[in-house]
Amino acid sequence: GQSRIGVTGLAVMGANLARNIARRGVPVAVHNRTSARTKEFMEEYGDEGAFTAAENLADFVAALERPRRIIVMVKAGAPVDGVIEELSPLLDAGDIIIDAGNSHFADTKRRTEECAERGLRFMGIGVSGGEEGALLGPSIMPGGDPAAYAEVEEILTSIAAVVDGTPCCTQVGPDGAGHYVKMVHNGIEYADIQLIAEAYDLLRSVAGLDVPAIAKIFEEWNSGDLESFLIEITAKVLAKTDEKTGEPLVDVIVDQAEQKGTGTWTAIDALQLGVPLTGITEAVFARGLSALRDERKAASTTLAGPTPGGGADETDLVDDIRQALYASKVVAYAQGFAQMRAASAANGWDLDLGAMATIWRGGCIIRAQFLNRIRDAYAEHPDLDNLLMVPYFTEAVANAQDAWRRVVVKATEQGVAIPAFSSSLSYYDGYRRERGPANLIQGLRDFFGAHTYRRTDTEGAFHTRWAQDGAEVRTDA
Numbered sequence: 001g002q003s004r005i006g007v008t009g010l011a012v013m014g015a016n017l018a019r020n021i022a023r024r025g026v027p028v029a030v031h032n033r034t035s036a037r038t039k040e041f042m043e044e045y046g047d048e049g050a051f052t053a054a055e056n057l058a059d060f061v062a063a064l065e066r067p068r069r070i071i072v073m074v075k076a077g078a079p080v081d082g083v084i085e086e087l088s089p090l091l092d093a094g095d096i097i098i099d100a101g102n103s104h105f106a107d108t109k110r111r112t113e114e115c116a117e118r119g120l121r122f123m124g125i126g127v128s129g130g131e132e133g134a135l136l137g138p139s140i141m142p143g144g145d146p147a148a149y150a151e152v153e154e155i156l157t158s159i160a161a162v163v164d165g166t167p168c169c170t171q172v173g174p175d176g177a178g179h180y181v182k183m184v185h186n187g188i189e190y191a192d193i194q195l196i197a198e199a200y201d202l203l204r205s206v207a208g209l210d211v212p213a214i215a216k217i218f219e220e221w222n223s224g225d226l227e228s229f230l231i232e233i234t235a236k237v238l239a240k241t242d243e244k245t246g247e248p249l250v251d252v253i254v255d256q257a258e259q260k261g262t263g264t265w266t267a268i269d270a271l272q273l274g275v276p277l278t279g280i281t282e283a284v285f286a287r288g289l290s291a292l293r294d295e296r297k298a299a300s301t302t303l304a305g306p307t308p309g310g311g312a313d314e315t316d317l318v319d320d321i322r323q324a325l326y327a328s329k330v331v332a333y334a335q336g337f338a339q340m341r342a343a344s345a346a347n348g349w350d351l352d353l354g355a356m357a358t359i360w361r362g363g364c365i366i367r368a369q370f371l372n373r374i375r376d377a378y379a380e381h382p383d384l385d386n387l388l389m390v391p392y393f394t395e396a397v398a399n400a401q402d403a404w405r406r407v408v409v410k411a412t413e414q415g416v417a418i419p420a421f422s423s424s425l426s427y428y429d430g431y432r433r434e435r436g437p438a439n440l441i442q443g444l445r446d447f448f449g450a451h452t453y454r455r456t457d458t459e460g461a462f463h464t465r466w467a468q469d470g471a472e473v474r475t476d477a
């Protein structure tokens, strides 16, 4: 075989990845289950590079140099297992199957083991940046055996986005680590988007601004601490006028958010790890609430509450909202990184969190200036428990907190839902409390379930005989 790498699955992501690779001068074999799609691909893009089109998997495999490197870019879930089943008998020991879709990390772990039993090497790589990223330079999060990564490193780093001369691609860790990090990336994206939506709602409903004015505000915000791809495109979406009605496009878009599930996966894993991941989880819940459109319609005329607004343009409020957005964003990232740290420990992945911030600076949806700060934080403190504890972020939130509190108070008084803003503030206030109210929780648990408690002044587990003589007994001695 002559092709250095193959791509099977030529829907938008696979096609663009294959084109990206071929444009670097690498010969690529291409295949798709439905061969009409392969034919279309060749007709449209065949002259962009050295492609070998294969109608079936046997021809596809035969077109590849060894060890074979095969990128699988099909729909996540059962299709990936199906493709592995079909490919396996055609491959030789040491060949590498690379799942570049949005697979769940537990599936990647399982597939890694199943492939190893067949003598095959499996990699799960996260690819972010959507269609455009796949074609022009995505952020790539490869997981798997380092020796397998070494065989594809040159190709992957050459197609990735580049920031300050550094490719947005680095070996993340073994088995499911790459897909895990991609999952948390998507979770953070949910939180970022929710925070932006809440800021927009506040600017509109509480500050009383119109959509074009809000578009301008986001454009301004994009030149400060908040500078990021998502803030940039928020300004563009808000500035768009609907051709049919002449109204802002956002005013004719139905207010129900859809989702593909990676935010939910992130939240579920946080719950299982016991990591307080309020920002991302509230963002998932907010999409769920948005979906209840008919119920909301009925509730809007039934349930009591204040009507927001009344205020004319309030300049101070606009800047308060900016600061609240920034502080909440810091919390959401601190939580996401704390989750990756916990997952790394639980799975033995040894994740380099600074490197994750580094490869998210370009190519992906959450790309932002801000990630340089996170990279710097881990460069100085590799074992950092929480990003809020490094001076840069400690000060950023300290400076923003008065504004943040004013925004949460105002929104609450006026009846505007801000689940991500307010839960982030509650997390912040809970995290900085030396002594919280969980002592009472333990007392209650001991009362109704004899679950025991620990004392502040003595080692050991204790139980109070609430229903008997009220005396305390030590239960672990």
Ligand code: NBP
Residues within 6 Å of the ligand: 008, 009, 010, 011, 012, 013, 014, 032, 033, 034, 037, 073, 074, 075, 076, 078, 079, 080, 082, 083, 100, 101, 102, 103, 127, 128, 129, 130, 131
């Ligand atoms: P889709 O997720 O829409 O999948 C379509 C592809 O899967 C087609 O090539 C289809 O072949 C193939 N396929 C299916 Br469906 N079932 C198959 C089976 N049983 N055996 C073999 N092939 C099968 O494509 P996509 O939007 O390009 O996304 C690909 C992956 O990348 C997904 O995991 C996605 O979550 C991830 N991703 C997408 C984006 C994005 O912006 N779209 C971004 C980042 C990651 P056919 O032509 O024969 O039906």
